[in-house]
Amino acid sequence: MRGVAVALVAALVLVTGCDTGSGSNPAEPAVTPERGQLRVGVGNPIETTPLRLAVADGSFARAGLDVRLVEERDGQDALDGLTTGRLDVAFATDETLFTAVARGTALQLQGEAYTSAPYTVALVTLPDSRYTDLASKKAPKIAVSADGDLGTLAARSIFATAGGDPDRIKFVTRRYEDMPAALDDGTVDAALMVEPYLAKIQQDLGARVLADSFRGATLDFPVSAYASGALFAQANPRTLAVFRRVLADAQQRAADQSLVRAALPRIAGIDSTTASLVALGQYPTSLSGVRLQRVADLMHGMGMLDGRLDVSALLPHSAGS
Incomplete structure (x- = not known):
């Protein structure tokens, strides 16, 4: 009987030890x-x-x-x-x-x-900018944090959705912290910004969202x-x-x-x-x-x-x- 009990305990240990399900x-x-x-x-x-x-x-x-x-x-x-x-x-x-x-x-x-969710990343301009329609510029200068990164892909996608030619976008790399200055001095027409920088530039400078970056092909x-x-x-x-x-x-x-x-x-x-x-x-x-x-x-x-x-x-x- 003692041998059977030991065997049962060993079996229980083996079974519980193998349980690595998501509920652990x-x-x-x-x-x-x-x-x-x-x-x-x-x-x-x-x-x-x-x-x-x-x-x-x-x-x-x-x-x-x-x-x-x-x-x-x-x-x-x-x-x-x-x-x-x-x-x-x-x-x-x-x-x-x-x-x-x-x-x-x-x-x-x-x-x-x-x-992503709506407006977690967006293309923004300053309140006094005359760039109010995404398709109004054929070759916009857009600030992104790094060439070939999320900002580049998102900007190309939303520009194509608006009927523009994404190959004509002129990307300018800037740190998110430096994008407001680039908008202010006219170095760029718009900036592709992520949170929390997006909320901050809207709160501090009244920045306007030109386009939500996650619509259509980039939804969710x-x-x-x-x-x-x-x-x-x-x-x-x-x-x-x-x-x-x-x-x-x-x-x-x-x-x-x-x-x-x-x-x-x-x-x-x-x-x-x-x-x-x-x-x-x-x-x-x-x-x-x-x-x-x-x-x-x-x-x-x-x-x-x-x-x-x-x-x-x-x-x-x-x-x-």
């Missing part, structure tokens, strides 16, 4: 990571709010991961961090990541950070994601599985926008009034190859990628389609 508590490690520390690059504070909150509240620590956040200057800084080994996981726009892959950088996606559009180098992902599958699991839970909690807005004054360095005004998108709880393929296909259609990119090849084997 993220605070209880389902697997043992290969490493205890993960250096994760972060950028736009709104788009990375769930990750930042999960680090601050100890969610990653309880799952066995010491996540160290490293502030990135921009998407290229993030990719450089992965290449040099300064970062293990990096945040960037989907456009930045897909452009890097098309140029030969081996990456694996680890989570979607942010998906994927914006940004987290990625690691392919070799790092191959060597650390359990570590990254834990990262994805805790991130997914944090993204789910961020569906409560009040939690995000309450955190923005501390995370984004904006006042509570601006935090209450920013337009918020969605925080996906899973990697979707189908959803992300929209970005790659639109980039290809707009001439930003020479060939069609198969996004499913960039997903971890455990991720859904």
